[in-house]
Amino acid sequence: MANEANTAVLGDIAHARSGDKGNHANIGVVAHGPAEYALLVTRLTADRVAEFFAPLGPARVERFELPKIAALNFVLYDVLAGGASRSLRIDTQGKLLGTAILDLELPA
Amino acid sequence: MPRNGTRAVTLRIGNGAGFLGDWLDAPRRLVEATRLDYLTLEYLAELTLSILARVREKDPTRGYAADFLDVLSSLIPALAAQPQLKIVTNAGGMNPLACAAAAGKILHDAGLGDTTIGVVTGDDLLGRLDELAAAGHDFAHFDTGEPLVALGKPIVSANAYLGAPPIVEALASGARIVITGRVADASLTVGPAMHEFGWRWDDWPRLAQASVAGHLIECGAQVTGGYSNTWRDLDLANVGYPIAELEADGSVTITKPDASGGAVDRRTVCEQLVYEIGDPRHYLTPDVDVDFTTVEVEEIGADRVTVRGASGQAPPDTLKVSIAYRDGYTASGQLLVIGRDAVERSRACAAIVFERLRAAGIEPEATNIECLGAGEGVPGVLAANANATEVMLRIAVRDPRREAVERFTREIAPLITGGPAGLAGYAAGRPEVRPVFAYWPARIARDAVQVRVDVRAAGDWTATPR
Numbered sequence: 169m170a171n172e173a174n175t176a177v178l179g180d181i182a183h184a185r186s187g188d189k190g191n192h193a194n195i196g197v198v199a200h201g202p203a204e205y206a207l208l209v210t211r212l213t214a215d216r217v218a219e220f221f222a223p224l225g226p227a228r229v230e231r232f233e234l235p236k237i238a239a240l241n242f243v244l245y246d247v248l249a250g251g252a253s254r255s256l257r258i259d260t261q262g263k264l265l266g267t268a269i270l271d272l273e274l275p276a
Numbered sequence: 277m278p279r280n281g282t283r284a285v286t287l288r289i290g291n292g293a294g295f296l297g298d299w300l301d302a303p304r305r306l307v308e309a310t311r312l313d314y315l316t317l318e319y320l321a322e323l324t325l326s327i328l329a330r331v332r333e334k335d336p337t338r339g340y341a342a343d344f345l346d347v348l349s350s351l352i353p354a355l356a357a358q359p360q361l362k363i364v365t366n367a368g369g370m371n372p373l374a375c376a377a378a379a380g381k382i383l384h385d386a387g388l389g390d391t392t393i394g395v396v397t398g399d400d401l402l403g404r405l406d407e408l409a410a411a412g413h414d415f416a417h418f419d420t421g422e423p424l425v426a427l428g429k430p431i432v433s434a435n436a437y438l439g440a441p442p443i444v445e446a447l448a449s450g451a452r453i454v455i456t457g458r459v460a461d462a463s464l465t466v467g468p469a470m471h472e473f474g475w476r477w478d479d480w481p482r483l484a485q486a487s488v489a490g491h492l493i494e495c496g497a498q499v500t501g502g503y504s505n506t507w508r509d510l511d512l513a514n515v516g517y518p519i520a521e522l523e524a525d526g527s528v529t530i531t532k533p534d535a536s537g538g539a540v541d542r543r544t545v546c547e548q549l550v551y552e553i554g555d556p557r558h559y560l561t562p563d564v565d566v567d568f569t570t571v572e573v574e575e576i577g578a579d580r581v582t583v584r585g586a587s588g589q590a591p592p593d594t595l596k597v598s599i600a601y602r603d604g605y606t607a608s609g610q611l612l613v614i615g616r617d618a619v620e621r622s623r624a625c626a627a628i629v630f631e632r633l634r635a636a637g638i639e640p641e642a643t644n645i646e647c648l649g650a651g652e653g654v655p656g657v658l659a660a661n662a663n664a665t666e667v668m669l670r671i672a673v674r675d676p677r678r679e680a681v682e683r684f685t686r687e688i689a690p691l692i693t694g695g696p697a698g699l700a701g702y703a704a705g706r707p708e709v710r711p712v713f714a715y716w717p718a719r720i721a722r723d724a725v726q727v728r729v730d731v732r733a734a735g736d737w738t739a740t741p742r
Binding site: 187188189191192223233236239241253258265270271 | 321323326504505506546548551553555572573603608643673
C-alpha cells in the first residue's frame with residue numbers, strides 16, 4: 169500500500185501482463201484489491217503510462233476500466249517498432265512491458 | 277445445422293498447448309493426470325501462419341504444426357484407454373489436409389485406424405485473393421483503411437478467422453479429432469461446448485461465457501501460474517495446464533490437475549483475462565462480441581476459480597482476416613562483452629560493424645543496437661546501468677536487399693580477433709538471414725468465405741492426395 173510520502177511503486181499494489189496485437193501492445197494491470205484499484209483509477213492515468221513509456225514512442229495510449237476484476241487495460245498504439253517479425257528489438261512482442269511497468273511510481 | 281447436444285453433466289475441456297513451440301509433454305501429462313472430455317491444442321500466433329506458408333512453399337506436404345504429430349504420438353495410450361477423450365486443434369496451420377494425412381498415419385500405425393478425423397478448411401484465402409478482389413473485396417487495413425491493392429508487396433498468407441460452427445459440424449459428424457487451420461482461439465472451446473450443450477447460436481450470455489473460458493485457457497500455463505511474478509512460490513517445472521469446467525447453464529470454473537505445479541487463483545485468472553485484448557467491452561470472436569467488463573472472478577477452492585457474468589451480443593457480419601506480406605530481410609547477431617567499460621566497449625564493436633558496412637557501400641534501411649544487461653531490454657524505460665561489467669551486445673538490421681543483410685551477418689565474427697578484448701559467444705556461427713513477414717489485418721464478409729468440413733476414419737486420411 170502507499171508509503172508515508174503517499175507515493176507508491178505500482179508493483180507494490182498491482183500485478184501486470186502484456187502482449188501484442190500487430191504493432192500495438194496492451195498491458196493489463198490488476199490491482200491487489202478494491203482500495204488499490206481506486207488508487208489506480210485516479211493515479212494511473214493514460215497520460216502517466218504514456219509518459220512512462222515515452223522512450224518507446226507510442227502514438228497514443230488508451231485506458232479501459234474493468235472494475236469488477238479491479239483491473240485497468242492500457243493499449244499502447246504503434247509502440248512495438250514494427251511488431252513481431254518486423255521489429256529489431258529483442259522484445260518484438262512487448263512481453264517485457266508488463267514487468268517494466270511495475271517500477272512505475274504513482275504520483276501522490 | 278448439426279444436431280443439438282443435451283449434455284447435463286460438467287464438460288471438462290483442457291488445453292495442452294498455447295503456441296507452436298509449447299511444452300511437448302504438457303498434453304500427455306494433462307490427460308494422464310485428469311479425465312478430460314476434450315483436449316484443445318492451440319498453435320497459431322498472429323504470424324505463425326506466414327512461417328508455415330513458407331514451409332508449405334518449399335514442401336507441399338508440410339506447412340502444419342509438426343509438433344502436433346509428436347504430441348499425438350504421445351497421446352496414443354490415452355486415446356486407447358479413454359474413449360470419451362476428443363481432441364480439437366488448429367494444428368492444421370496452412371495445410372490441414374496434409375496434417376490429417378500425417379496424423380491418420382500415426383493413428384493407423386498405432387492400431388487406431390478407425391479413429392475419425394474431421395478437417396476444417398476454407399480459412400486459407402491466399403489462392404482466392406484475385407477472385408475476391410475482382411468481386412470487390414478490398415481487404416482494407418484495420419487501422420489505416422488502405423486497400424490491399426495499394427500494398428504492392430508479395431503476400432505470403434491470408435487467412436480468415438473461422439468460428440465454432442465448422443468444429444461443431446465435424447463433431448456432430450462423429451469426429452474424435454478435429455483439425456483446423458485458422459480459427460479464433462476461443463472457438464476451439466466454444467465448438468465443443470456448443471456441440472455438447474446444444475445452446476442456440478444467439479444465446480449470447482452462454483456463448484460469451486464459453487468464449488471467456490476459451491480465452492482463459494488458450495495460452496496454456498499462462499493461466500495456471502506461468503509467466504507470473506509470483507514464480508518463486510510455484511513449482512513451474514511441473515506446471516499443470518488449464519482445465520475449463522463448463523456447465524449447461526454457462527457456468528465456468530478454471531482449474532488444473534491435482535498434484536500439478538503452478539496455481540489457479542484470482543491473480544492468474546485476472547491477468548490472463550486481460551491478456552492481449554483491446555477494448556474489454558468488445559472482445560470480438562466470429563461467434564460472439566463479448567463484454568469482459570461484466571465478468572466476475574471468484575476463488576471457490578484450492579486452484580479453482582469461477583468466472584461468471586460474461587455478456588455478449590451478435591458478432592459483426594465480417595470475419596477478421598490476417599494477411600502477411602514479405603517486407604525485406606532481417607538478421608540479428610549477439611556477442612558477450614565484459615570489462616569495466618563493457619557498455620562503451622560494446623558500442624565500439626557496433627560502430628566497427630557499421631563503419632565496415634558503410635565502407636562496403638551498405639547502409640541498412642533500419643538498424644538497432646542493444647546493450648542487454650545495461651537496461652536496454654525496454655530502452656529508456658528500465659533504469660539504465662552504464663556501469664555494467666558484462667553485457668550482451670545485440671545488433672539487428674533490416675533491409676529490402678537480402679545481400680545487404682547477408683553482408684551484415686559476416687561483419688560480426690571478425691570482431692573476435694579484430695575488436696576490443698573481452699568478447700565471447702560466437703560459437704553459434706553467422707546469424708541467419710530471415711525474411712520479414714509484415715502484418716496486414718483486414719476483414720471480409722462472412723458469406724465470401726467457403727468453409728468445408730471433411731470427416732473420415734484415420735486409415736482413410738493416410739491415402740489422401742495432398
